[in-house]
Amino acid sequence: MRQFGHFIDGQMHGTGGDRWLPVHDPALGRVYAEVADGDAADVDAAVTAAAGAFPDWAAQPNDRRARWLERLADALEARTDDFAHAEARDGGKPFALARDVEIPRAVANLRFFAHAATQFSSESHHGQAGLNYTLRTPLGVVGTISPWNLPLYLFTWKIAPALAAGNTVVAKPSEVTPATATLLGELAAEIGFPAGALNIVHGRGAEVGEAIVAHPGIRAISFTGSTAVGRRIAGIAGPLLKKLSLELGGKNPTLVFADSDWQAHLDTLVRSAFQNSGQICLCGSRILVERRIYNAFREAFVEAALALRIGDPMDSDARLGPLVSQAHFDKVLAAIARARDEGATVLCGGEALQRPGWFVAPTVLEGLGPDCATNREEIFGPVATLQPFDDDAQALALANAGDYGLAASLWTRDLDRAHRLAAALRAGIVWINTWLMRDLRTPFGGMGQSGMGREGGLEAMRFFTEPKNVGIQLSS
Ligand code: NAD
Numbered sequence: 018m019r020q021f022g023h024f025i026d027g028q029m030h031g032t033g034g035d036r037w038l039p040v041h042d043p044a045l046g047r048v049y050a051e052v053a054d055g056d057a058a059d060v061d062a063a064v065t066a067a068a069g070a071f072p073d074w075a076a077q078p079n080d081r082r083a084r085w086l087e088r089l090a091d092a093l094e095a096r097t098d099d100f101a102h103a104e105a106r107d108g109g110k111p112f113a114l115a116r117d118v119e120i121p122r123a124v125a126n127l128r129f130f131a132h133a134a135t136q137f138s139s140e141s142h143h144g145q146a147g148l149n150y151t152l153r154t155p156l157g158v159v160g161t162i163s164p165w166n167l168p169l170y171l172f173t174w175k176i177a178p179a180l181a182a183g184n185t186v187v188a189k190p191s192e193v194t195p196a197t198a199t200l201l202g203e204l205a206a207e208i209g210f211p212a213g214a215l216n217i218v219h220g221r222g223a224e225v226g227e228a229i230v231a232h233p234g235i236r237a238i239s240f241t242g243s244t245a246v247g248r249r250i251a252g253i254a255g256p257l258l259k260k261l262s263l264e265l266g267g268k269n270p271t272l273v274f275a276d277s278d279w280q281a282h283l284d285t286l287v288r289s290a291f292q293n294s295g296q297i298c299l300c301g302s303r304i305l306v307e308r309r310i311y312n313a314f315r316e317a318f319v320e321a322a323l324a325l326r327i328g329d330p331m332d333s334d335a336r337l338g339p340l341v342s343q344a345h346f347d348k349v350l351a352a353i354a355r356a357r358d359e360g361a362t363v364l365c366g367g368e369a370l371q372r373p374g375w376f377v378a379p380t381v382l383e384g385l386g387p388d389c390a391t392n393r394e395e396i397f398g399p400v401a402t403l404q405p406f407d408d409d410a411q412a413l414a415l416a417n418a419g420d421y422g423l424a425a426s427l428w429t430r431d432l433d434r435a436h437r438l439a440a441a442l443r444a445g446i447v448w449i450n451t452w453l454m455r456d457l458r459t460p461f462g463g464m465g466q467s468g469m470g471r472e473g474g475l476e477a478m479r480f481f482t483e484p485k486n487v488g489i490q491l492s493s
Contacts, residue, residue: 019050021195023059023219024202026066027212030059038192038221043109043339044329044374050107052195055220057228060187063216064234067158067185070213075155075183079134085210086131086177092204094124100169103196105330108168109339109375110293112331123169123197129457130177130477137182137478148489153482155183156236156260160229162222162250164242165191165341166296166397172198175239176215178477187216187235189226193342195219222246230254237481240264241298244395244421244466251469262470262480264298264462266395267423270416271301271452272406272438275309277428280317282450287321289426289452290401291379294337296345299424299446299453301401303392305415308405315383315403319364322379327370339375340398346375349398356382356391356400366399387418395421409434417443422464426452445471 020037023030030053037051053059074082093100100123101116110119141150161175172190179186190198202217218225226246230238230253237260240250244265254261271289273279279286289301306314328335340346346369353367366380379399385391392402406412416425425444429435439447445463448454458474470480 018048021050021052021199021219023053023055023063024199024205024215024217025059025063026069026216027206027210029199029202029206040107040193040195041342042106042374043341046343046374050196052192052199053219055218055225057224059218059220060225060228060232063187063218064158064232066213067187067216068234070211071155071157071185074180074185074211074214077183079137082181082183083131083134085214086127086134086181088208089201089205089210090124090127090131092208093120093127093201096200096204097121097124100197100200103200104168104194105338107196108165108194108341109330111335111338113333114293119167119170123173125457126170126173126177130181133178133474133478134181137475139484146488147491150487152485152487153182153479154485156481156483157184158235159184159186159237159239159481160232160235161186161188162226162229162238162240162242163188163190165193166293166298168194169197169201171241172201174472175241178472179239179481180214182478182481184481185214185216187218187229187232189218189220189229192219192221226250227253230259231257233257236260238262239472239480247468260480262462262472263468264470264472265423265466265468266397266421267298267463267467268303268393268395268419268421269299269301269424269426269444270442271304272412272416272425272427272429273304273306273310273314274412274427274429274431274434275307276430277450278430279310279314279428282428283317283321285452286428287318287325291322291325291337291399292453294340294377295399295401296341296397297453298397301424301426301452302396303415304401304403305406305412306403307412308407311403311405315364318403319381322381323365325379327376327378337379337399340377341375343375345398346377349377349396349400352391352394352396352398353377353380353400356385356389356402359385359389359391361385361391361402364403387415393419409438413438413441417441420466423467424448424463
C-alpha cells in the first residue's frame with residue numbers, strides 16, 4: 018500500500034515507531050494508502066533541519082530564492098496530470114477541476130511569490146525626523162498548517178510566500194489529504210531544492226499541529242482551517258506571542274437583485290454554491306433573492322442544481338464528487354437533518370446517494386430565517402438555503418447576520434447599489450457579478466469568526482517578515 022512519509026532535511030522519511038494513519042478514497046469509502054502519524058519528535062527534527070538551513074536560505078539573493086521557487090513550479094507543472102490524479106483520489110475532487118484549476122493555481126502560487134521575492138521592497142520616511150528606513154527581514158523558521166479542501170492550492174499559498182521572504186518552513190498538510198504535499202516534497206528532492214528549507218510533517222492536528230504551534234523554535238504560524246481549531250491555535254500561540262495568521266470558516270451570502278442578469282449568470286451562481294461539493298470556504302451557502310424574482314429564481318436554480326452531474330472524480334462529465342471523509346459526510350447529513358427539524362423545506366437533494374463512497378446530492382433548502390443554526394453555522398457541503406428580501410436594507414441585514422465575515426457575492430446592474438453594499442457588507446472579500454475571481458495581489462481573508470490577518474500579495478510578504486525601523490539623525 019502507498020505510504021506518505023515526512024519530508025525532512027531534503028529526504029523522505031517513514032515514521033519513527035511505524036505509526037501510520039489510514040488514507041481513504043472518498044469515492045469508494047475505502048482505505049487506499051497510509052500517512053505517517055507524526056509526533057512532536059518529528060516536528061522537532063523538522064525544526065532542527067529548518068533552523069540549520071535558515072542562515073543560507075535567508076542569505077541567498079532574492080532572485081536565487083525566486084529561481085528555486087520557479088524550478089519547483091516548472092517541475093510541478095510538468096506533472097500536472099499526476100498531481101491532479103492524486104488529488105482526485107484522496108480528496109474526491111473531480112479530476113478536471115484539479116487538473117484545470119487547482120494544480121495550475123498551485124503552480125501560479127509558486128510563480129507569483131517567486132516574482133514577489135524579486136519585487137518586494139520596504140519603505141523609507143524622511144522630512145519629519147531625520148531619515149528612517151525599514152528593514153524587512155525573514156522571521157526564521159515558520160509553521161504552516163493547511164486543510165483538506167484545496168490541498169495543494171492552500172499548501173503552496175502558504176509555503177511560497179514564507180520561502181520567498183527568506184524563511185524556512187515546517188509545513189503540515191491535512192492528514193485527510195496528504196498525497197500531493199508528499200509528491201511536492203518528492204519533487205523538491207528531485208530538483209535538489211536546498212535541504213531543510215522546506216520540511217513537511219504529516220500527522221494529526223492535536224499531535225503534529227499543536228507541536229508546531231507550541232514549538233519554541235517556530236516564530237510564526239500561518240493556519241487555514243476551521244474556526245474551532247483556529248481558536249485553539251490562538252489560545253496556544255497567543256501567550257507565546259507568536260505571529261499568527263488565521264484563515265477560518267465562512268457562511269457566505271450571495272445577494273441576487275431583480276435587476277441582475279441572473280439568468281445569464283446561473284451557471285456561476287450554481288457553481289458558487291456547489292463547486293467542490295460546497296467544500297470551499299468561499300462558497301455562497303446563503304442565497305438571498307429579491308422577492309420580485311424569488312419564485313422564478315428558485316425554479317431555475319433548483320433545476321440547475323438537479324442537473325449537476327455527480328459521479329466518480331475520474332469521470333470527465335462529473336461536476337461534483339463525494340465529500341472528503343466519513344466524518345464529514347456524517348456531519349453534512351446531520352446538518353440537513355437539523356435543517357428539517359428547524360422547519361426547512363427541501364427543494365432538492367437532502368440525502369446521500371445510494372452508492373459506495375461519501376456522495377451527498379446538491380441540496381437546496383428554503384423557509385428558514387437568519388437566526389436558525391442552518392443559516393448561522395458552516396456546513397461546508399453541497400447545501401444552500403434560499404431567503405427572500407424586499408429591499409437593499411433587508412438584503413444587507415440578512416447578509417450581515419451571523420458571526421462569520423469571509424466572502425460575499427452580489428449580483429446587480431445598479432452601480433450605485435453595488436458600491437454602497439460592497440462597502441457595507443461585513444466580509445473580507447466582495448465579488449460583484451462574479452464569484453471566485455482571484456488576483457493574487459489582493460488581500461485575502463475574513464472578518465469576525467472568519468479569521469485574523471490577510472494573505473496574498475504584499476500582505477503575505479509582510480506577514481512573513483519582521484519590519485525594523487532604522488533612524489538616522491541628519492546634520493542640518
Ligand atoms: P481543521 O481545522 O479541522 O483542520 C485544518 C488543519 O489543522 C489540518 O491540517 C489539521 O490536521 C490541523 N489541526 C487540527 N486540529 C489542530 C490543532 N489542535 N492544532 C493545530 N492544528 C490542528 O479544518 P478542515 O476540516 O481540514 O478544513 C475545513 C475548514 O477550513 C472549514 O471550516 C473551512 O471554512 C476552512 N477553510 C478556510 C479557508 C480560508 O481561507 N478562510 C480556506 C479553506 C478552508
